[in-house]
Amino acid sequence: MELKVFLELIEIKAKTASIFPFLMGVFYAYYHFHQLDWLNLVIFFVAMFLFNMSVDINDNYWDYQNAPADLAYRRATNVIGVNHLDIKKIGRLDFIFAGIAALLGLILVARVGWIVLALGLFCFAVGFFYAGGPWPLDALPVGEFFSGFTMGFMIFLLAVYVNVYQVVAFNWQLIGPIFLAAGLSMCAIASLLLANNICDYQEDLNLNRHTIVRYLGVQRSLWFYASLLIVGYLLLIVSVICRILPFSVLLALLVIPLVYRNTRHFFAVHVKKETFKLAVQNLFVITLTQVVGFGLGLL
Numbered sequence: 280m281e282l283k284v285f286l287e288l289i290e291i292k293a294k295t296a297s298i299f300p301f302l303m304g305v306f307y308a309y310y311h312f313h314q315l316d317w318l319n320l321v322i323f324f325v326a327m328f329l330f331n332m333s334v335d336i337n338d339n340y341w342d343y344q345n346a347p348a349d350l351a352y353r354r355a356t357n358v359i360g361v362n363h364l365d366i367k368k369i370g371r372l373d374f375i376f377a378g379i380a381a382l383l384g385l386i387l388v389a390r391v392g393w394i395v396l397a398l399g400l401f402c403f404a405v406g407f408f409y410a411g412g413p414w415p416l417d418a419l420p421v422g423e424f425f426s427g428f429t430m431g432f433m434i435f436l437l438a439v440y441v442n443v444y445q446v447v448a449f450n451w452q453l454i455g456p457i458f459l460a461a462g463l464s465m466c467a468i469a470s471l472l473l474a475n476n477i478c479d480y481q482e483d484l485n486l487n488r489h490t491i492v493r494y495l496g497v498q499r500s501l502w503f504y505a506s507l508l509i510v511g512y513l514l515l516i517v518s519v520i521c522r523i524l525p526f527s528v529l530l531a532l533l534v535i536p537l538v539y540r541n542t543r544h545f546f547a548v549h550v551k552k553e554t555f556k557l558a559v560q561n562l563f564v565i566t567l568t569q570v571v572g573f574g575l576g577l578l
Contacts, residue, residue, distance in 0.1 A: 284362045288339055288369070289332040292559055296430050296468045297331045299566035300461065304438025306573040307460060310525065312443045319390060319441040326383035327434060330406060333376035338410035338417065340369050345415075345486070356482070377403075391444050398437055405429045418483070420491035422476070423507075427469030435461040456523045462514025463531065467565045470507040473500060474558030478551040501546050508538060508561070515569070525576025531568040538565060 280288070301324060309315055343359040343366065359369055381403070388396045405425050409416045416422050436457050440449065447453055476483065476490040477500050483490050492500045515531060518524040541557040548554045 280362065280364060284358065284364070287358045287362075288336055288364075290335040290338075293335070293471065293562075294328075294331065295563050295566055296426075296471065297327060297434055299570050300431055300434040300464045300468075301327060301438045302570045303461070303464060303573060304435040304457075305442070306570070306577060307435070307457065307524075308439045308442035310573070310577060312446060314443055314446060316442050319387060320438070322383050322387050322390075323437060323441050326380045326387065327437075329376045329383070330380035330403070331430075333373050333380060334406040334409060336369060336373040336376065337407065340366070340373055341410040341415060377406075387441060391441055394444070394449050395437065395441065398433060398440075402429055402433055402437075417472070418486075418488035418490065420489060420494055423469040423472050423491060426472045427465040427467075431465030431468045432458060432461040435464065456518075456521070459514060459521070460518045460523050462518065463511035463569060464566060466507040466511030466514070467562050470504050470511075471558055471562045473504050473507065474545065474549075474555060475551075477501060477504065477549050478555050497549070501549065504545075504558075505542055508542065508565075511565070525573065527576035528569055528572040530572030530575065531565060534564045534568050537561075 305315065305320060339358050343357045358364070359366060384395070384399045384403075388399070405416065406429075408414075409422070409425065416425050436454065439457060440453075473491070476492045477497060479490075480492050480497055483493065491503075495503060512532065512535070515524070515528065519526055519529055538561050541561050545554050545557050
């Protein structure tokens with residue numbers, strides 16, 4: 280397939296949702312423990328990125344498979360139908376990416392220990408059931424939670440642990456501060472899926488998908504979207520006050536006017552082809568400035 284189509288298939292625009300939490304974990308490990316294991320980091324990053332691509336391919340695959348054959352969604356919306364891709368080849372590509380990621384994960388387990396296996400199995404389960412199975416998570420009102428928690432927190436946590444497993448115990452003293460430090464990432468990532476579900480509200484009704492927007496309604500969901508961003512910023516400030524993150528991370532507050540402007544526009548017009556890009560932009564600038572701020576704190 281063409282590169283442009285492949286990048287759309289793996290949803291390259293949303294890859295900041297995995298790369299930036301990974302970088303936050305790397306910076307956190309160095310900031311608090313002054314220790315990095317470069318081989319573990321490379322193995323984990325490649326496995327994470329391949330699996331992230333696999334999840335997005337799997338998402339498009341099952342959305343296409345589960346949609347009625349006569350529905351316009353297959354022909355006019357889904358990347359597989361729009362570009363007339365071979366569904367069997369897409370399935371094989373998904374399997375190859377997931378398989379390589381699993382093998383790399385097992386190498387990491389051999390190097391680090393069973394905790395990585397447990398955390399990895401959770402992430403793999405969420406990745407598969409996010410779009411696969413009889414009750415995919417992205418079609419239920421829990422999709423925002425699982426996307427934010429898995430990508431915003433679990434990637435962050437794993438990126439820390441594969442570096443420091445030899446010097447710290449895996450307990451709540453390690454997990455608690457990381458959860459707080461990952462708060463803005465979790466909320467921003469969850470807000471992106473929520474924005475997607477707001478834009479797809481009518482389409483999801485046609486596909487019999489029971490996202491949280493179906494229960495809250497569009498207007499309440501818009502306010503929930505804004506609330507997630509507000510809570511995320513508050514968690515960031517608390518993390519700095521508690522000295523979990525360096526003061527320089529507050530650089531992320533400087534983009535609040537842009538995030539506010541984008542959110543206000545999204546409130547007024549929430550159409551996928553017109554304004555969903557504003558939610559993507561919000562995620563990008565929020566997570567980018569957070570990472571840049573953390574990087575400056577290391578200096």
